[in-house]
Amino acid sequence: MLPTTSAVLPGGARVRVCRLGPSQGEPLVLLHGYPDTLQIWGRLAPLLAIGRPVIACDWPGMGASDAWPGGTTPTHQAERLRQLLDHWGVPRASVLGMDMGAQPALAFAALHPGRVGRLVVMNSLVLWDEETSWEIRVLRHFGWNRWLLARAPRLVFARALRTSLPRGEVLPAAVRDDLWSCFRDPAVRTFIARLCAGYQGTLPALPALYRAITRPTLILWGDRDRHFPPAHATRLHALIPGSRLQIIAGGEHWMAWHLAEVLAQEITAFLDAPCAS
Secondary structure, three states, X not given: OOOOEEEEOOOOOEEEEEEEOOOOOOOEEEEOOOOOOHHHHOOHHHHHOOOOOEEEEOOOOOOOOOOOOOOOOHHHHHHHHHHHHHHHOOOOEEEEEEHHHHHHHHHHHHHOHHHEEEEEEEOOOOOOOOOOOHHHHHHOOHHHHHHHXXXXXXXXXXXXXXXXXXXXXXXXXXXXXXXXXXXXXXXXXXXXXXXXXXXXXXXXXXXXXXXXXXXXXXEEEEOOOOOOOOHHHHHHHHHOOOOEEEEEOOOOOOHHHHOHHHHHHHHHHHHHOOOOO
């Protein structure tokens, strides 16, 4: 399990945070999706923290972090990221986002390029009109989403576990329990329902932001992601000028867990590479 602390922001909201690696240098910030918490980075974060600061947090309103007032679109989430960086005294960071953490990472890079060193995105619903799994299609319908999250959280959670890792591989009990203990909280699920609605309503507008990204960008995608096929990655790569695309063989949705060593090599090489002129 990743070691965590609870930081209290000026308004009184608590945010659960994990910090690894050296205290100096430009940090890498890790942004999770749902039903994840920061513990989904438990294998990858320590490998990335060799030689650089790494910060992982539970999104406000998710995991063990308090909800903040305001909207729930990717641009609202990007603004929350900006506020967290300000609170931590971080003028610039590289950002890695997956699942519902990827869209805010992309939006943040487009809207605040001076605050971003490099950008990495993985396995996410980045294009509104691209194919997804049937589970995602159901959850994109607000009525079904709200009903399932309110009435059948165990079903939603169990399905995520079964479809995000290779067959026969499971999360350690402590990590699974952390994810479930947070997801079972009705307040968390209510926020996630709002988050899904906010994302769904603004997905068609996001490609305009993708085209505005000027920071070095690495797109990592699992070739076996059952929720978001690599076609998402291919189209995203075409939208972001100068981006690099790497399809990860055998990568499932939670490849940050089951292929941590492979991803750490790819991400570290990208972050350490000299900037193109």
